[in-house]
Amino acid sequence: MSLRLRLVATLGVTLILLWGLTAAWSMRDLSTQLERSLDQRLAQSARMVAGLLDRVPTEAWNDGMGEAPAIPALEGVACRVSSLRGRIVAGTHPEMNDVLSVEQEGYSYRDHNGQRWRVYTLVDDDKRITVADRLRERESLLAQVRRAAFYPFLLASIGSLIALWWGVTRGLSPLSRLQRRLMSRDHDDLSALPIRGLPSEIRPLIEGFNDLLVRTRRMLEREQRFTDDAAHELRTPLTAIRTHLQVARRVDGDPRRKAMQQAEAGVERLTKTLEQLLLLVRMESEEIVSGNGDPTFVGEALETAMAETGCRDRCHWNEPVDRLRVELPSALLIIALRNLLENAMRHGAPSTLIKIEAQHMNGMAVIDIVNQGEIIPSDKLARLTERFHRGTHPQGSGLGLSIVQTLAERAGGSITLGSNEYTPFLVRLCLPTPGSSNGFFQASFGNSS
Amino acid sequence: MRVLLVEDDAPVAAGIEAGLALSDFVVDIVTTLDGAHGALAAIEYDAVVLDRRLPDGDGLTLLQHWRRVGIDIPVLILTAKDAVANRVEGLQGGADDYLVKPFDLDELTARLHALLRRAAGQIDHSLRHGRLAFDPVARSVTLDGESVVLLRRELMLLEALIRARGRILSADQLKDRLYGIDEEIESNALNVHIYQLRRKLGRDVIETVRGVGYRLGPTHSDTPS
Numbered sequence: 001m002s003l004r005l006r007l008v009a010t011l012g013v014t015l016i017l018l019w020g021l022t023a024a025w026s027m028r029d030l031s032t033q034l035e036r037s038l039d040q041r042l043a044q045s046a047r048m049v050a051g052l053l054d055r056v057p058t059e060a061w062n063d064g065m066g067e068a069p070a071i072p073a074l075e076g077v078a079c080r081v082s083s084l085r086g087r088i089v090a091g092t093h094p095e096m097n098d099v100l101s102v103e104q105e106g107y108s109y110r111d112h113n114g115q116r117w118r119v120y121t122l123v124d125d126d127k128r129i130t131v132a133d134r135l136r137e138r139e140s141l142l143a144q145v146r147r148a149a150f151y152p153f154l155l156a157s158i159g160s161l162i163a164l165w166w167g168v169t170r171g172l173s174p175l176s177r178l179q180r181r182l183m184s185r186d187h188d189d190l191s192a193l194p195i196r197g198l199p200s201e202i203r204p205l206i207e208g209f210n211d212l213l214v215r216t217r218r219m220l221e222r223e224q225r226f227t228d229d230a231a232h233e234l235r236t237p238l239t240a241i242r243t244h245l246q247v248a249r250r251v252d253g254d255p256r257r258k259a260m261q262q263a264e265a266g267v268e269r270l271t272k273t274l275e276q277l278l279l280l281v282r283m284e285s286e287e288i289v290s291g292n293g294d295p296t297f298v299g300e301a302l303e304t305a306m307a308e309t310g311c312r313d314r315c316h317w318n319e320p321v322d323r324l325r326v327e328l329p330s331a332l333l334i335i336a337l338r339n340l341l342e343n344a345m346r347h348g349a350p351s352t353l354i355k356i357e358a359q360h361m362n363g364m365a366v367i368d369i370v371n372q373g374e375i376i377p378s379d380k381l382a383r384l385t386e387r388f389h390r391g392t393h394p395q396g397s398g399l400g401l402s403i404v405q406t407l408a409e410r411a412g413g414s415i416t417l418g419s420n421e422y423t424p425f426l427v428r429l430c431l432p433t434p435g436s437s438n439g440f441f442q443a444s445f446g447n448s449s
Numbered sequence: 450m451r452v453l454l455v456e457d458d459a460p461v462a463a464g465i466e467a468g469l470a471l472s473d474f475v476v477d478i479v480t481t482l483d484g485a486h487g488a489l490a491a492i493e494y495d496a497v498v499l500d501r502r503l504p505d506g507d508g509l510t511l512l513q514h515w516r517r518v519g520i521d522i523p524v525l526i527l528t529a530k531d532a533v534a535n536r537v538e539g540l541q542g543g544a545d546d547y548l549v550k551p552f553d554l555d556e557l558t559a560r561l562h563a564l565l566r567r568a569a570g571q572i573d574h575s576l577r578h579g580r581l582a583f584d585p586v587a588r589s590v591t592l593d594g595e596s597v598v599l600l601r602r603e604l605m606l607l608e609a610l611i612r613a614r615g616r617i618l619s620a621d622q623l624k625d626r627l628y629g630i631d632e633e634i635e636s637n638a639l640n641v642h643i644y645q646l647r648r649k650l651g652r653d654v655i656e657t658v659r660g661v662g663y664r665l666g667p668t669h670s671d672t673p674s
Contacts, residue, residue: 228530232502235529236458239551243464246554250471259467262460269460 003175007168012161019157026153027146034142038133039107039118046122046131049079053127076137078117080130089127100130109135174199178206190217229388233273233397241266276399279335280387283406295434296330297322298358298365304330305337311345317356324358326365326431328411333431336407337367339400340427344371347425360433364413367429376419384417404429450565450585450608451475451492451626455485455508456500456527461550465498468554473588473605474561475629480504482511489515492625494522495612496564498557501528501539509542516543523564527552562586569612576611578665581650583611590650597649602627606642610655610665619662 071079073092080091080100091100099110102121110117116135121128169176174197181193192210195203241263248259299322306312326333344354348371355370376384383389385405388398401415404427408415413431452469456462457480466476477492479485482505489497501508512524526544528535539547545567546560562585566574576583582591588604590597599607609618609626618626620639627642628634643655643663656666 231531232529235550236461240458240460240464242551243461243468243554247464247467247471251467255467259464262463266460 004168004172007172008165011164011168015160015164016157019153019160023150023153026149030145030149031142034145035138038138038141039120042107042118042120042131042133043122045079046120046129049081049129049131050122050124050127053081053124053129076134078132078134082128082130084123084126084128096132099132102130103128175202178202190220226387229398230277233277233388234270237266237270237273241270273397273399276397276403280399280403280406283403283410295325295327296333298324298326298333298367301330301333302337302356304334305341308334308338309341309345311341311354314345314348314351315341315354315356318358320360321356321358321367324360324365324367325434327434328407328431332407332411336404336429339404340369340429343400343427344369344425347371347373349373363433363435364430365433367431369427369429370423371425373424375421375424378419381417381419385415401427450495450561450605450612451477451629452561453485453488453492453494453497454478455482455497455503455511456480457503458500465554465557469558469561471554472558472586473601473608474558475605475625475627477630482506482508485511489520489522492630493622495626496523496525496561496568498525498527498561499544501526501530509539509544512543523568525557525560525564559586565612569614576608578611579667581607581611581654583608592650599649600645602638602642603645603649606639607646607650610663613664615664617658617662617664623663 071090071092078091078093078096078100080093080097081089082091082101083089086101088097093100096112099112099117099119102108102110102119105121105123108119108121110119110132117132118135118138119130119132121130123129178193178198190213192213193206195206195210198206244259244263244266248256248263251259299317302315302317302321306315328336341354348354352372355368357368357370359366385401387402401417405415408429408431411431413429415430416428418426418428450473452474454462454465454469454476456465456478459480462478462480466478469476477488477494479488480503482503485497485499485508488494499508499512508526512526515522515524523545524543525546525548526539527548527550528539529550531549536547536549545564548557548560562574565585569576574584574586576585580593582594583604584590585608590599590604590607605627606623609623623639624634627639647654653666656664658664
């Protein structure tokens with residue numbers, strides 16, 4: 001059921017009921033009042049006749065024997081004057097004696113020839129005056145009055161129903177406009193809906209909707225960028241492999257050997273990119289449960305990572321590294337450290353020192369990896385954790401820092417990058433230590449750093 | 450034929466260069482949009498193979514710039530984006546052809562030949578000059594229907610002259626067509642190739658325009674000696 005129909009139906013039924021009740025009540029009141037005032041007039045006319053007769057000498061009508069004088073009859077009203085003994089002195093309708101022969105003083109109803117009369121009898125000293133109104137006249141008068149009173153009611157209720165329909169339609173017109181706009185939109189259209197002219201009740205709704213649209217658009221753009229980047233990263237080495245293999249098939253000797261070498265290098269690069277990509281997807285989708293299983297010693301993981309990357313000679317680490325433990329499975333910590341070390345080796349000038357410093361701070365293990373090399377401007381620094389962003393080192397897959405970031409965030413930690421003249425490139429990896437409540441410490445550390 | 454390859458990925462560029470060299474293309478590699486712009490301004494290329502994703506921007510913007518300023522050199526775009534919308538965007542941006550990575554070397558070569566043929570207004574793929582017919586794809590030359598064996602550089606020289614369609618080419622222009630930027634050229638190398646061509650195809654096949662350069666001569670007078 002539409003909002004408009006619901007509003008109109010509810011308000012309309014209520015209005016009609018109210019108007020109907022008021023009308024019924026007024027009509028009832030009107031009938032009573034009218035009857036009362038007509039009765040009063042009947043009594044007044046009886047009294048008026050009595051008053052007139054008082055001025056006539058008693059003899060004048062007591063002496064008159066024989067036929068009572070007949071007064072020309074008026075339609076719908078009758079009158080009779082009689083003595084207390086029952087002698088009719090004067091009257092309008094001689095044939096209506098049955099109606100007019102009421103002895104008791106006061107009001108009564110009488111029937112004559114199938115018509116009903118309202119009769120009033122007044123006993124005044126020695127005479128009885130009876131007056132009667134035909135009810136038909138009274139009813140037609142009442143009907144006229146009722147009609148006159150009913151039409152305004154009818155007009156008012158129809159008018160208010162029309163006003164109600166118009167008001168509701170007008171009040172809901174922003175919603176109708178919104179509905180038309182939404183229906184005419186292309187289903188791929190992610191542009192924001194205009195807020196202007198919207199009533200304050202639905203404005204928050206549309207603002208929320210627009211926010212959602214913006215987020216969806218950003219998400220789609222990010223997905224699109226990721227797909228484009230992944231396609232580029234996978235297709236480029238594939239192109240190199242294919243071209244070099246095709247060249248190798250057509251040449252001999254040294255050029256052939258060179259082409260095969262290049263193809264192999266391409267395979268290696270593709271393998272590395274694929275591994276990193278799968279790792280990233282795993283980091284994003286797998287549950288990294290901390291506080292479950294044994295905590296890992298940073299020192300042990302670092303040893304393994306240094307051995308795997310072959311950079312032990314270039315590394316220098318401080319003593320707390322060996323004692324510190326983090327709430328992360330050792331395989332994942334090794335992946336994180338290996339990626340950071342590879343990064344440091346690529347960025348750092350050959351055979352320069354890579355410094356690893358660890359400390360315990362607010363329930364978090366803070367591991368700093370610093371390498372020598374060129375200073376990175378802050379705008380470029382911010383882009384380094386973007387997927388497939390390689391900086392200036394074409395050898396990498398451009399995924400290392402993204403992997404570490406995803407891993408750290410999923411484990412309730414964080415990574416921060418920094419670059420200045422004293423520490424040309426610093427990656428600060430924060431991971432929760434055993435027994436810490438991750439969220440809280442992450443937040444407090446994030447604020448203090 | 451001299452081709453400018455704009456590709457920032459060194460292994461891919463090396464593969465394409467080696468592959469195209471097998472079909473006697475002389476390939477110069479640049480890795481940036483700036484480099485491509487400079488190279489095209491300095492040397493007369495027959496075609497450009499343009500990667501879209503380059504360190505200093507999208508190859509398409511450079512192509513659009515070229516088309517705006519009236520550079521109508523045949524351009525083949527290489528890209529990893531295979532969506533139809535991307536292809537349409539590339540072709541509407543002024544590309545003559547479009548290849549999605551990874552591609553087949555033969556296809557790249559065939560498409561380049563097709564581009565060159567279209568640019569020269571040819572209908573079939575062989576180039577003719579009098580009694581001479583040159584097939585740029587098969588790299589073969591016939592004189593009066595008889596096959597003539599030419600060395601690689603001789604073929605390249607003949608191709609350059611045939612494609613010039615009677616236009617005079619200077620010694621430098623000819624050297625550009627035969628050698629890449631990095632190749633060492635001996636001072637009389639060009640003369641040696643011209644001498645060999647004249648010996649195999651007839652004295653008048655190459656006409657020397659004194660002080661200006663060379664062009665193809667009438668090929669009906671002499672028979673090869």
